[in-house]
Amino acid sequence: MAATDHRASFRPAAGEIPTSPGVYRFSDRHGRVLYIGKAKNLRGRLSNYFQPMHALMPRTQRMLTLAARVDWTVVATDTESLVLEHTWITEYKPPFNVQFKDDKSYPYLAVTLKDEAPRLIITRNEKIRGARYFGPYPKVWALRETSSLLQQAFPIRTCKESDYRRAMDTGRPCLAGQIGRCHGPCSQLVTVEEHRARVVELVSFLAGNDTSHLRWLQREMRDAAAEQRYEDAARLRDQVQAVEHVMEKNAIVLGHDVSLDVFGLRADELSAAAHQFIIRGGRIRGERSWIVDVELDDSPSTLLEQVLQSAYEETDPPPQILLPQIPENSAPLEEALSEKRPRRGRVQLRVPERGDKAQLMDRAVRNAGEHLLRHKLKRAADLTARTDALAELQSALGMEEAPLRIECIDVSHLQGTGVVASLVVFEDGLPAKGAYRKYRVENTRDDTESIHQVVSRRAAQLNQIAASGEQPSGVYRDRPQLLIVDGGAPQVQAAARALAEAGITDVALCGVAKRLEEIWMPDDAFPLILPRTSEALFLVQRIRDEAHRFAITFQRQRRSTSISTQLSDVPGLGPKRVQALLKHFGSVKRLKAASVPELATVAGLGPRLAEQVHGFLRGGEEATQGKLDPEPDTTHEGGPSQ
Numbered sequence: 001m002a003a004t005d006h007r008a009s010f011r012p013a014a015g016e017i018p019t020s021p022g023v024y025r026f027s028d029r030h031g032r033v034l035y036i037g038k039a040k041n042l043r044g045r046l047s048n049y050f051q052p053m054h055a056l057m058p059r060t061q062r063m064l065t066l067a068a069r070v071d072w073t074v075v076a077t078d079t080e081s082l083v084l085e086h087t088w089i090t091e092y093k094p095p096f097n098v099q100f101k102d103d104k105s106y107p108y109l110a111v112t113l114k115d116e117a118p119r120l121i122i123t124r125n126e127k128i129r130g131a132r133y134f135g136p137y138p139k140v141w142a143l144r145e146t147s148s149l150l151q152q153a154f155p156i157r158t159c160k161e162s163d164y165r166r167a168m169d170t171g172r173p174c175l176a177g178q179i180g181r182c183h184g185p186c187s188q189l190v191t192v193e194e195h196r197a198r199v200v201e202l203v204s205f206l207a208g209n210d211t212s213h214l215r216w217l218q219r220e221m222r223d224a225a226a227e228q229r230y231e232d233a234a235r236l237r238d239q240v241q242a243v244e245h246v247m248e249k250n251a252i253v254l255g256h257d258v259s260l261d262v263f264g265l266r267a268d269e270l271s272a273a274a275h276q277f278i279i280r281g282g283r284i285r286g287e288r289s290w291i292v293d294v295e296l297d298d299s300p301s302t303l304l305e306q307v308l309q310s311a312y313e314e315t316d317p318p319p320q321i322l323l324p325q326i327p328e329n330s331a332p333l334e335e336a337l338s339e340k341r342p343r344r345g346r347v348q349l350r351v352p353e354r355g356d357k358a359q360l361m362d363r364a365v366r367n368a369g370e371h372l373l374r375h376k377l378k379r380a381a382d383l384t385a386r387t388d389a390l391a392e393l394q395s396a397l398g399m400e401e402a403p404l405r406i407e408c409i410d411v412s413h414l415q416g417t418g419v420v421a422s423l424v425v426f427e428d429g430l431p432a433k434g435a436y437r438k439y440r441v442e443n444t445r446d447d448t449e450s451i452h453q454v455v456s457r458r459a460a461q462l463n464q465i466a467a468s469g470e471q472p473s474g475v476y477r478d479r480p481q482l483l484i485v486d487g488g489a490p491q492v493q494a495a496a497r498a499l500a501e502a503g504i505t506d507v508a509l510c511g512v513a514k515r516l517e518e519i520w521m522p523d524d525a526f527p528l529i530l531p532r533t534s535e536a537l538f539l540v541q542r543i544r545d546e547a548h549r550f551a552i553t554f555q556r557q558r559r560s561t562s563i564s565t566q567l568s569d570v571p572g573l574g575p576k577r578v579q580a581l582l583k584h585f586g587s588v589k590r591l592k593a594a595s596v597p598e599l600a601t602v603a604g605l606g607p608r609l610a611e612q613v614h615g616f617l618r619g620g621e622e623a624t625q626g627k628l629d630p631e632p633d634t635t636h637e638g639g640p641s642q
Contacts, residue, residue, distance in 0.1 A: 010069050011050055017043040022074040023084045025094070029068040035096040036088045038081040042072050058518075058529040063096045078332035083339075086309040107143050108135035108286075109150075111203055117164060117184045117192060118199045119157040122147055126314065134206045135286040136278075153217075153239045154202040156195060157184025214240065258282045260320040261311070262357075264364030265304060266372050267294055268541075273372035274307040275364050280318075289371040294532070301327045308333065316341050320348050322361055379535075380542060386429030389535035393482070396528060396536060397521070399508050403482035404428055409458070409495075410486040410547035411441070411450045412555050419444055421454045422551035425480070426543050435478075438554045448494040451485055455495045458483075459502035480507055486544050488513040488527075489520050496522035512544050573613065577604045581613070 024046060025036045039045030049070075053061055075081045089097050112118045114130025122143055126133065137143045151158060159167075159176040167174040167186035177187030185192045221236035262277040272294050278286040290310065292303055305327045311317075317337045327333055330349050337347040352358040379385055390402045397403075406426045413419040419442075425435035439457065444450045462479060485495045492511035499509060510528075511520040517537060518527035530537040573581075584602045585591040599610035 007050055007064060007067075010067065012046070012070065017046050017072070018074055019043045020074045021076075021078055021081050022072050023081050023088065024070060024072040025088065025092075026063060026067040026096075027069045027071070028066045033088075033092040033094045034067055035063050035094050036085055036092065038078075038085040040078060040081075042074070046070065046072070059096065059532065062529075062531075077335075078329065082305075082309075082329060082332045083336050086306075086313075090313065107137055108133045109137070109143065109147060109206070110134070111199060111206075113199070113203075115161070117157045117186070117195050119159075119184070120147060120151060120154075120202065132203055136288055137286050150202065150206075151183075154198055154205070155183035155239075156198050156202065157186065158182045159184065159186060259318045260322060261318050262322045262360050262364045263304065263307060263311075263324070264361065264366070264368040265300060265307070265324055266365060266369040267292075267300065267303065268372070271372060271375065272303050273368045273375065274303070275368040275371055276307075276311055277360060277364050279360075287367070289368070291371070291375050300325060301329075305329060305333060308337065312337060312340060317347050319345055320350060322350055322352050322357055324351065324361060324365060326351055376538075376542075379538065380429075385535050386539070389429060389539040392530075392534060392536035393539065396519070396530060397482070397508055397510060399481065401481060403480075403508065405478055405480045406482045406484060406543060407458075407480040408484040408486070408543045408547040409451065409454055410544070410551045411447055411454070412548070412551040413450075418555060419450055420551060420555045421450060422547050422554060423454070423458065424543065424547045424550055426539075426546075429539055431546060436550055438550075447487065448490050451487065451491050452494040452498045455483070455485070455498035456502065459499055459504050462504060462507075463502055482508045482510070484540065484543060484547075485509075485511045486514070486547060487511050487520075488518070492520045492522055512540050514544075517541065573609065577602075577609075580604055 019041050021038075021040050022042045023036065023038050024042060026034045026049075028034055037045070049056075049060070049064060053064070056064070073084065075084060107122055107124055108126065110121050110123050110128060110131040110133050112121065112128065112131050123131075135143075157164065159174045159182045163174040163176065164184065164186045167177065167188075171188070173188045174182055174184075174186040176182035177184070177189070183190065183195075183198075185195050190198075217236055217240045221233050221240060224230075224233035224236060259280045262279065264275045266273050272292040274290045274292065276288045278288070288311070290307060292306070294303070304323055304325070308317075308321065308327075317340055319341075321337070326349055334347050334349055338345075341347065352361050390404065393399075394402045404427060408424050408426075409421060410424075411419065411421045419440075421439040421441055423437040423439065425432045427435075439454050441450045441453055444453060465479075483495065483499075485491050488511060492509065495511070496509055499505075499507060509522055512518070513520060513527065517530075517532075517540075519530060519540065520527050530540075580602050581591060581599075585594060594614075596607070596610050596614045599605060599613055600607050602610075605613070
């Protein structure tokens, strides 16, 4: 009721909001912009924010509790709303919009064409007047190596501007020129015009991988060798090898006339990573990565739209952009990007389906996944972040002490069969893998009963240690401060009942529901919603995901053992041949689908034995249903067990 009254203070009157496209913004009582959004129909979109509070996403609820005002600006087209929204997000940086984390400026190769004697430099400054840029590049050490090779292949000036001016004024070579490192006019070996011709060749090579300079070097090298000018031939040979090495490092991926960008995306519940390949002249000229904080209602389409606008905020887009999927607002997005390249044609958004472009997209998605993994590992290894996470978790759960030891239980099964559970342990925010345990759950009706059984068994172990009066020995015998189960209110209640039956009151308990990442407490009717960017939520998610991974691994091991036992009943099929079959086909589903000739290709199986295996798998299918089931499309993830 309080939330409804609060929103009533700034809710627009009926009919006041137009039905035109536009951009809206929520502000707090201090005038700070909290959230900026766009809509094709402002009235329809804004009315969603004044639904009953419980029907809104948690993030939206938090924003509305802080909001004190809503404003909007009407525009003529969807394209205008897209551009205006991004402009305002960049200007105001509202806290409830997607936040991009590009934690460093990327290095570029730049040729200072404005200078009298241009030089090749490595820089992070993107605003050098008159410079021609190539990149960005992700690794500065690799760029230094490339720069060294390029200056060997295209000898141009390397000295500072002050050294160049002094040398030109005095007529004496600069210091770098005296020791053979600078090949500009200041070395007194070439004229300004000759030096600029070398620079033009370098720029042409970098812009389109022009191989004419390489062919010229090869001809000069052969001529020098034929004329017995061996020192000149050796110098030219080194330049040829440098050019060839640069071309190898920047391998051709598409045709020489192709210029496009490729974006890959990989996301989980809390974060997403985007990776961009910059293709010019058929070669990868640079790459870039972002980390994005994902909110509950951020779809891949929304994230891609935001990534594209961020990528071309200060640079012009190429004529074609490849994406893993087309954003919902693709038409206005294409129009907005096309306006950044006037008189050079429209920008097209495409999803590659086959060939080299599809392979390049796979590589971009894989790089995005690697970047996301590195981000999460870096965050998990941060001592300050782990300390903050434990302190925040202690405060949020109302614990008397920080949960230095946390145990998490996850249940897994295949369509109700083969129920297993895992228990993983985190100490000081890091996994203690020596304390992990596995549980078999033989007789159970559902998830809640499975969780009750596993928590009861773990509680009995803790009580047995306490009753012995001995000091715990070994990480598994230590007592946790917090127990987490994978699931919502029913799973938490089952775990709480098991702890109460065992008389354990000094272990805090909570559950984490996967869909919304909600934290459920035993005695609360409503879940605890941690901020999406909080270190505590990140830690809880890591622990839950590790428990799920360990449970799935155990289940697959059991399944493989069961399958081996069943196949060993086939006459003439011993343990080695069973393992060869499983290794060859990889899964029971593919094994059951195999034909007799395919089975016969396995080492140690002839046609006759292959027919027996085929007949056993097909003829005994009904009898072995549940024992030789193929892997289903979905694997259930549940609560705790060992």
